[in-house]
Amino acid sequence: MTTETIKSPAAATSSAGHALELRGVSKLFGALAALSDIDLAIRPGERRAVLGSNGAGKTTLFNCITGDFLPSTGGIRLFGEDVTRFPAQERIRRGLRRTYQISLLFNGLTVRDNVYLACRGVSRGRFSFLRSRADDSLMQAAEDLVAAVHLSDLIDTPVSVLAYGQQRQLEIALALAGAPRLILFDEPAAGLSPTERKDLVEILTGLPAHIGYVIIEHDMDVALRVAERVTMMHNGRIFKEGLPEEIENDPEVQALYLGDGHE
Amino acid sequence: MSSNTPPNQTLANPQAPRWWLWLVDRVAAIPAHAWAVMLVLLVMPLVADDFFLFQIFGWTFILGIVALSLMFLAGYGGMVSLIQMSVAGLAGYMVALFGDSGTTISLGLPWWFVVPLAMVIATLFGSLVGLLAVRTEGIYTIMITLAMASAFYYFTRQNYTIFNGYTGFNLVLPPDLFGVNWREPVPFYYLTLVAAGLCFLLVTYVSRAPFGLALQGVRDNPRRMAALGFNVTAHRVAAYAFASALASVGGILLVWQNAQIAPGTAGIHATFDILIIAVIGGLSRPSGPFLGAFLFVLLSTFAPDVLRAIGASGERYKMLIGGIFLFVVFVSPDGLLGLWERWKAHLTRDDMARGKGETRP
Numbered sequence: 001m002t003t004e005t006i007k008s009p010a011a012a013t014s015s016a017g018h019a020l021e022l023r024g025v026s027k028l029f030g031a032l033a034a035l036s037d038i039d040l041a042i043r044p045g046e047r048r049a050v051l052g053s054n055g056a057g058k059t060t061l062f063n064c065i066t067g068d069f070l071p072s073t074g075g076i077r078l079f080g081e082d083v084t085r086f087p088a089q090e091r092i093r094r095g096l097r098r099t100y101q102i103s104l105l106f107n108g109l110t111v112r113d114n115v116y117l118a119c120r121g122v123s124r125g126r127f128s129f130l131r132s133r134a135d136d137s138l139m140q141a142a143e144d145l146v147a148a149v150h151l152s153d154l155i156d157t158p159v160s161v162l163a164y165g166q167q168r169q170l171e172i173a174l175a176l177a178g179a180p181r182l183i184l185f186d187e188p189a190a191g192l193s194p195t196e197r198k199d200l201v202e203i204l205t206g207l208p209a210h211i212g213y214v215i216i217e218h219d220m221d222v223a224l225r226v227a228e229r230v231t232m233m234h235n236g237r238i239f240k241e242g243l244p245e246e247i248e249n250d251p252e253v254q255a256l257y258l259g260d261g262h263e
Numbered sequence: 264m265s266s267n268t269p270p271n272q273t274l275a276n277p278q279a280p281r282w283w284l285w286l287v288d289r290v291a292a293i294p295a296h297a298w299a300v301m302l303v304l305l306v307m308p309l310v311a312d313d314f315f316l317f318q319i320f321g322w323t324f325i326l327g328i329v330a331l332s333l334m335f336l337a338g339y340g341g342m343v344s345l346i347q348m349s350v351a352g353l354a355g356y357m358v359a360l361f362g363d364s365g366t367t368i369s370l371g372l373p374w375w376f377v378v379p380l381a382m383v384i385a386t387l388f389g390s391l392v393g394l395l396a397v398r399t400e401g402i403y404t405i406m407i408t409l410a411m412a413s414a415f416y417y418f419t420r421q422n423y424t425i426f427n428g429y430t431g432f433n434l435v436l437p438p439d440l441f442g443v444n445w446r447e448p449v450p451f452y453y454l455t456l457v458a459a460g461l462c463f464l465l466v467t468y469v470s471r472a473p474f475g476l477a478l479q480g481v482r483d484n485p486r487r488m489a490a491l492g493f494n495v496t497a498h499r500v501a502a503y504a505f506a507s508a509l510a511s512v513g514g515i516l517l518v519w520q521n522a523q524i525a526p527g528t529a530g531i532h533a534t535f536d537i538l539i540i541a542v543i544g545g546l547s548r549p550s551g552p553f554l555g556a557f558l559f560v561l562l563s564t565f566a567p568d569v570l571r572a573i574g575a576s577g578e579r580y581k582m583l584i585g586g587i588f589l590f591v592v593f594v595s596p597d598g599l600l601g602l603w604e605r606w607k608a609h610l611t612r613d614d615m616a617r618g619k620g621e622t623r624p
Contacts (some may be wrong), residue, residue, distance in 0.1 A: 066490060088489040098490055106483040109476065117480045120473050121492030127501055128473040174491065 005103045017080050019182045019212050020065065021042040025074035027060055027236075033070075034060040036236045038074070042182065046212045047204075049227035051220070051247070053256065057236040059101060062184045065214075066098050067091050079181065095120055095181030099174070099188055101216075103167040107160040111151055114159055115142040115173050122178030141177070149173040149203065165196045172203060185215040189222045201225055220257070224248060232256075297385040304456055305599060313448035319564060321448075321520055323556045324368050324455035328462050330514035330540040330552035332506040335466055338546040339475060340502045341482035344396065345408040349415040349535045350389040350507045351514030352529025356419065356426055357381035358435060358515050365434035368427055374438035382511040389507020390500055397499035412534045420526040431525030435518050446519065455516055461554065462509050466549040469505070478502050543591050545600025 020042040027035040035057045042048055050058050065068040065076060067088035070167050075084045083091050106114050119138045120126060132139050149169040151203065154162065168188060175183050185204070189197050197219070204226040207213070218224035224230070224244040232240040232253055240253060247253055279287075308316055329351045331394035336342045361370050362377040372380075396407050419426040437445035437454075445454050470476045477498055480488045485495045518524045527533070536559065544555025562584045595601035 068486065068490075087494070089492045089494050092490060092492040100487070104484050104487040104490075106480045106487070108479055108483050113476055113479075117476055117488075117493075118491050119595045120477065121488070125473055126477060126493055127498070129469055131468065174487075177491070 001054070018042060018077070018099075018238055019046065019079055020214070021077040022065070022075075023075050025064055025071045025076065027057075027064055027069060028072045032110040033236050035064065035071070038238055040231065040238065041172060042212055042214060044079075044181070044212055045210050047226060047228045048212075048214045049223040049230045049244070050214055050216050050233060051218075051223060051230060052239075053233075056233040058233055059186060060236075062098060062186055062216065065091075065184060066096065070129075084209070089121075095179060096184070097177075097180045097182070098184035099171040099186055101190065102185040103164075103171050105159045105167060105170060105174075107158070110156050110158055111146055111162070111170060112139075112142060112155045115145050115177060118142075118174040118177035119145070145173045148176070165192055168192060168196070169199075172200075176207075180211055183211065183213040185213055185217075187216050187218060189217055189219045197222060210240035220248070272527045299380060307398070308449045308452060312488035316452040316470065317448040317520075319560055320610040321451050321455045321516075323553065323560045325513050325516045325520060325538070326540055326559065327556035328459055330537050330544065330556055331462055331549055332510040332513070332545075333537055333541045334546050334549060335395065335470075335506045335509065336502055336553045338371050338501060338548070338551075339470055340480060341437060342397070342499065342502070343401075343405050343408075343538070344393075344503070344506070345405060345412050345534050345538060346389060346392045346396075346415075347506065347510045349412045349529045350385050350510040350535045351390075351517060352415070352419070352524070352533075353516035354381045354385035354511035355389050355435075355518030355524045355528060356432070357384050358518050359432035360425060362435065366427055366430075366432055368425075369432065374440075378515060381515060382508060385511035385514060386504055386507040389510065390504040393500045393503025393507075395406050397496055397503070409534070412529070415536075416526055419529070426526070429526065431523060432518075433523040433530070435522055437519040446522065451520065455520075458512055458516060462512060463549050463553070466509070470549070474498075474501070474505075504598035530619060539588060543588055543598045545598035547597055548600055551598055551600045558587075558591075 018041045020040070022040040025035055025038040025040075026033060038057075038061065040061075043077065048100050050056050050061065060069065063182075064071045067083070067086055071084065075082060077083065078091060078094055078096060081094065083094070106117065109117070110213070114138060116132070121213050123138060143152075146152055149172055151166060151169055151173070154166065159167065162170065168191070172185075172188060175185070188204075189200055192200060201222060204215070213224060215223060217226075224247075227244055230242060230244050230247040231238055232247060234256065239256075240247065240250060242250070307320065311320070329347055332350070333344060333347045336344045336347075358377055358381045359369060361372045361375060361380055363369055363371050390410050392408060395411075396404050399407055419431075420429055422428065437451075439445075443450050445451055469478075477488065477493055480491075481493070481495050481498050488498070489495050514529075517528065521528070540555040540559045541552050542555070543558060544553065545551030565579035568581045570580055570583055571577045591598060591602075595605065597604070
């Protein structure tokens, strides 16, 4: 990953306080509390892993942050701005990006068009009726991103025929479009081969320092290598927070992950 | 192209203005079969009689334009809208109301004011329906637009102040521009051909512009589009507006062709005809609706004669039409376009087999 591929906005360095801040966020689905009273603060440029067993509320947490779900209670601030009631696209335009656990791509379009749409979504001219020229700066940015995730040979291939691992790489390219400041990666390593996992770790650790991310990952090896801090979730609550080595050696975490149960 | 040299290098001089290079590039990209179709359509008046020019081709182009507006929404946007014929009908009604007709309701305003006004009103109406319909998906979009199309039909039947109720408007004629009577078969043929050609080119162009690409993104994955910064609802409503502008062109030509408009013009039958045309032709590309319209017009016009020729009752012509439509959909889910694609694939396979010296059983 080259740093030139991803723009570095001036705002990223000037932003005071936290990149992301959640205060008392809860999400209820009927009687089920998928999230309960979540407090979370991510500094600009921080790399954070969110771990937890299935059903711990990790993806629901992401959905609340991106605006796919409105939280039942609590507030969300993005780069100092209260975005709790903002629609998803408004949060994206403020530098938030995400990838999905199950690839959500545009299967009827080519790799180039997928990434081009991602670049267009955070720029002007989303409703433009004029075609872009081949030397258009957004088209150039799209091609650079495709190269950054090693898919240049497949740039004009429809996404529907890509292999699974390639679709996961494309997911990441979409999240890197424009000028990302905070990216939410939802299990990016799921289903990848050991070589692809190595590539993924390289891409994540090679991201420019001003880009922070939160990563949900079941593969502890990947998660602990790419994160500076770790947040453990269990039953919709934050259960522990600390440095990777603290979390790794924590007996409670080990008991939970080894399946001995947590009381 | 017979030469292997790229055409933009043979035709364009490097100092030429950018738009000229663009145009040369675009023209060079037109495939041979498209040139053939264009040539045939341009010389058609030399071989076809007045009935064919006016009734068969004129009607094909008009229905094709309205079905194209549905193809744009359904094919690129994933929204099957049944309001398109009502939008076309409203544009026709507005031309009759604001322009000249045989009724006293008409205001007699000049055509150059009336035509854009009719298009704007119809586009606003289509966008408004879109605004209500875009929050639904699949079958519910069909139901809500069908409900509004029915409401429009009954409203035009019962309202005498604007729509002149059951009678509608008659003697609605195209303007005598350049001293030409545009309802004469040859001028009307070219008028509708040019309109259809422009609508076709516009849709083809827009489908690859950011707006069209984003619409296809919305079709494939609305949630992801929002997560890329797009306002999915606004994009869908804008697609309705664009499609409505296209449909209004069809509606204006239709009222000029028939010289009259009545509630039945945009009735429930007409609404479903447009859906049938678009599906039969194929929803994947802008040429589909025109293919579908051509088949539909041929069948609607000649099915009774065909039945009578084989000694059956001509009154059963709808059964023949229905049977043929059923057959097309059964053998090819993507309509006539799908058949064409399969035939092309078959030819390619044959060529490859011959190239490798393989023999087919």
